[in-house]
Amino acid sequence: MSRSAVPSWQPVDDLDDRIGGPSTLSMPEDWALSTAWERAQTATDQGGPITDAERLVALSDGEDRHRVTFALKGNTLLAECDCAGYQYHDGWCAHVASLWWRWSIGEIVVSHLDTGREYEQPPAWLELDGRTDYDALTAAELDAYLACERADVGVRAFARSTRRSPGTVGNLLRRARGKLEGER
């Protein structure tokens, strides 16, 4: 499949090798009352990025360090931790919670694996349990579609922020819509 070249960004190959791919973030109903969420806000994280898709999380209230997948794909967020709590609590642990908290307050930047764009906060188009397949779109088409179609960013504003002409963005959107409608 051809995608537009995005300089200075390399796709992470090993993610797609896992069976079914990594899990998406899903929060339990009582997530705001969970111990994981409390830890996320009280402990600091001394870890950092490993790749575009993964971070090391080292919370200040414990000795353990965990490798956490935390990256945007399509219209959703991949989030997976190697700790036991993640397994016991259906995908919600202090390490995932810490990254979500830090991203929400603008302390970390999260990469979009398909478009290469970096997000300083959770984007308006994000669907936590989203499973829409956007594989047919090029990186540029997906980037424009997420912003203009799903997050209601104006075509002109998006064109300005990406240094494209409004006509080019309009074409990207038309092609994206056409491909997505053709698949239904």
Ligand SMILES: [Zn+2]
């Ligand atoms: Zn964890």
